[in-house]
Amino acid sequence: MDIVRTPQKSYKKPALIAGGVTLLAAVTLALTRLDPAMPTVDRATVLIDTVQRGDVVREVRGPGTLVPEQIRWITAQASARVERLHVESGQKVGSGELLLELSNPDLQIQTMQAEQQVRQAEIDLINLRTNLRSAILTQEGTVASTRTQWVSSTQEARAADSLVRLGLVPAFEAANRKASAEEFTTRLRVEQERLALMRAAIDSQIAVQASRVTQLAAIAQNQQARLRSLQVRAPDGGVLQELTLQLGQWVPEGTALAKVVQPGRLKAVLRIPESQAKDVQLGQTASVDTRNGLVTGRVIRKDPSAQGGSVTIDVALEGPLPAGAVPDLSVDGTIVIDKLSNVLYAGRPALSVGSGNAALFKLEADGRTAVRVPVVLGRSSVNTIEIVNGLSQGDRIILSDLGSNANAERIRIK
Structure with a gap:
């Protein structure tokens, strides 16, 4: 006679499922508590500088042009018609030389x-x-x-x-x-x-x-x-410029006919950013790069107002002009503002707009990571800036713009 056997229930499978869920929850919790991955930047794409202590020459720089110190405009004293042209633009003229003839019955x-x-x-x-x-x-x-x-x-x-x-x-x-x-x-x-x-x-x-x-x-x-005045003559000797009249042209009274400049007496008109121009004073020394040589000079005028984000500064040239120095030539000028003695300084960061609080990335000892630290910046120059607080001599900092990584607390450098 056969005996009926009742199968026993297995509790292993539900236990395994419960253990898996618990393990997954623990892993998820551990992952959420991990710090986000550090952004990585290539060392070749960033500029790294070392904080130093010493003397710094403060300078400001700006583009500009060479213009004549003396410009004499020739204007029409009466409305008239152009009858004859005796010279052309670009020619040298003497004082009192006849330039053109006008007529008005x-x-x-x-x-x-x-x-x-x-x-x-x-x-x-x-x-x-x-x-x-x-x-x-x-x-x-x-x-x-x-x-x-x-x-x-x-x-x-x-x-x-x-x-x-x-x-x-x-x-x-x-x-x-x-x-x-x-x-x-x-x-x-x-x-x-x-x-x-x-x-x-x-x-x-x-x-x-x-x-x-x-x-x-x-x-x-x-x-x-x-x-x-219908017999238009040069008031001074020099080079005639901007004479564009044609025979038979009617010229209203007050119209600029031409101008006479002295090409040997030039000055540099520089455009200095308004954030740096506040420290420029009359009499400060300057250096003007004409792309064919450097000419020393001195600040003789400062525009009282800013236009287009820059202030116009006139620099009188004291040294001999290099070959090719002509009016309207594009130049670069550097003005010496001050000399700082025994200060902490470093290269000027790309996003620095002047003194005040800022955040820079300082390289750690291993040189592979950089941490974002608050610093206080002081007086600045063209390429350097004073470190008032937040860094020490020998610290290495990143000067480049890190773009979207600028707000990260730490970055990895490879």
């Missing part, structure tokens, strides 16, 4: 009219002097005649007064003679005052007309000068 007519007005005013002045002198002479004759009548009437009045007392002349006759004497006394005083007024007014009337003559003469001289 209306200006010639205006000049003749102005001269005619001056001559008419001079004639009017002569006539005024004659008429005033004649009027004074006439008034002097009137005063003399009145004085004679006054003397005669006064004597008759005295005689009549004496005869009245003797009874030889009636009283009313003596009264008439006395009244006549008083009348001529008043008339003499009036005529004398009139003569004095005429003499006092003659100078002012002549002065008014004389000032009119002077004014018209000045206008005529200005018209003559404008007419002469």
Whole structure:
């Protein structure tokens, strides 16, 4: 007789599954607690420098151009038409040399009219002097005649007064003679005052007309000068530039016709970044690279305002100019600002904009990893910057821009 056997239950498989889940959870937790992988950069792509202690010369640098120290613009004094060109742009000219000829018939007519007005005013002045002198002479004759009548009437009045007392002349006759004497006394005083007024007014009337003559003469001289300016001449000797006029071209008044420069007297006009230009002062020494030699100079002017992120600095060149130094030549200038003694310094980081707090990567002793450390930067130069705090002498730092890795705490260098 067969015996039925009941199979026993196995508990091994569920135990294995539970153990696997526990192990997976433990591994996941361990992985989440691991630090993220360090970014890696190639050593050949970064610039590494060592912090040093010593003296540093602070400099600022900027591009610029050579420009003449003296530029004399020639402008049209009157609207006119170009009739003849005697020289071309780029030629050397002497002082007073004829450059071009212009024409304007209306200006010639205006000049003749102005001269005619001056001559008419001079004639009017002569006539005024004659008429005033004649009027004074006439008034002097009137005063003399009145004085004679006054003397005669006064004597008759005295005689009549004496005869009245003797009874030889009636009283009313003596009264008439006395009244006549008083009348001529008043008339003499009036005529004398009139003569004095005429003499006092003659100078002012002549002065008014004389000032009119002077004014018209000045206008005529200005018209003559404008007419002469149609013969355009070089005000100074030098090289003629920017003469681009054509025959028959109409030139409005005030238009720049050309300019005369002296190529042997040049200065450098540099454009220094506004973040560095604050330390530039007049009189500081400079060096200008013309790509064909270095020329020493000195700062003579600083623009009070910034344009396009830079400040214009003028540098007077003190040394001899190298061959090929011509106006509008592109140059590079370096200005010495200050000298720092016994300071910590290193190469200027790529992203440094000046003094203040910054973060740099310092290489560890193995040279394979770099850690991000806060530092305080001080005064800067073209290629170097002062280290105020955060680094020590001998520390090696990365100066290059690390891009997306700049915010990492540590990086690996291979």
